Amino acid sequence: MEMVLQQRAAVISGGNAGSGCRGGPMMAPMVAAAKQEPPEREAEEAGGGAETELRRGPWTVDEDLTLINYIAEHGEGRWNALARAAGLKRTGKSCRLRWLNYLRPDVKRGDFTADEQLLILDLHSRWGNRWSKIAAQLPGRTDNEIKNYWRTRVQKHAKQLNCDVNSKRFKDAMRFLWMPRLAERASAAIAGDDHLVSSTAAAALTVMPEMMMTMTESDDRSPCSVITTTSSSSSRTSSESTATVNDGRAAAVLVTDWDEMQGADHEYWSTASALQQLTAGSSAHQQQLFEFQEDMPMLQDLSGWVQGFSEASMPDQAQQLWSLDDIWRMQ
DNA sequence: AAGGGGTACAACCGCCATGCT
């Protein structure tokens, strides 16, 4: 155990490895030194007294190793005491955060998969900024990471569209364009290869009124979770539906209880009736769709909306861009 | 090549809830 943790620390510390991005531990010592003034209140909280100068800022390799080794030996919890006992000149809070968000062995790093992104969008629509609650549904992901994803990616797109992230306008964009695209990508992953599925499944994912997207445990063919779609029946009890991939296999089947999904905290997809209205076919609603599209011509190009889904890395068929026109035609 | 703006993410802050004494 200790060995494994030490190896992890080495990997983490070794040149920004673990993060797979520009982040990783920042060039710590300089910055930390520059910000060394310890807030006195925290010094007292840590029970250190005046002689203990608390460090702040990025963690050093040595600090990481100290924390990892100490936890490997004594376990976690009682963070202030832990920080003192381990000889770390950090607040308990800082140690806890460092451990939970970065050093824990089961922390998953790197880009969010398409289905993880889809799940985040879906859960955020239900629960709002309940990051820890959302993180609990994504094994290995931390609330901090999800929060950062939301702020940097999702809010960026809202800004691009010149609307608030909570506005109906943006939610419609997510619903009609972003989520189908993510679903498409996730389905491709399920298919076991890196090609995108034929438009059949994607279309099903896109246009099914009252569609639900839910994640289930990973099947062992795919490194990511299985995405399942569920359209509710008119009776709105429970229902099931199957998304097929290009070779005709069923990607997944799931039964979902509509009533449960209609719970009080379920704001976004519970507006399925609104979606249904938009896709129901009356000329008025059709007009709404076109207006929506005209309002936001930038939605014609969603490249970059899916993390790890850049144009450069996409197979040709993935270059297809979805428009509301396409969606409408599929019905 | 330089620099300025944007992006991503680790780390910090303040507040609150809970449990213990």
Add this chain to the structure above:
DNA sequence: CAGCATGGCGGTTGTACCCCT
């Protein structure tokens, strides 16, 4: 019940790195 310690959460900030001009 009050006071304190601790843990958890959401929001914010600071900074390294990337990209474009």
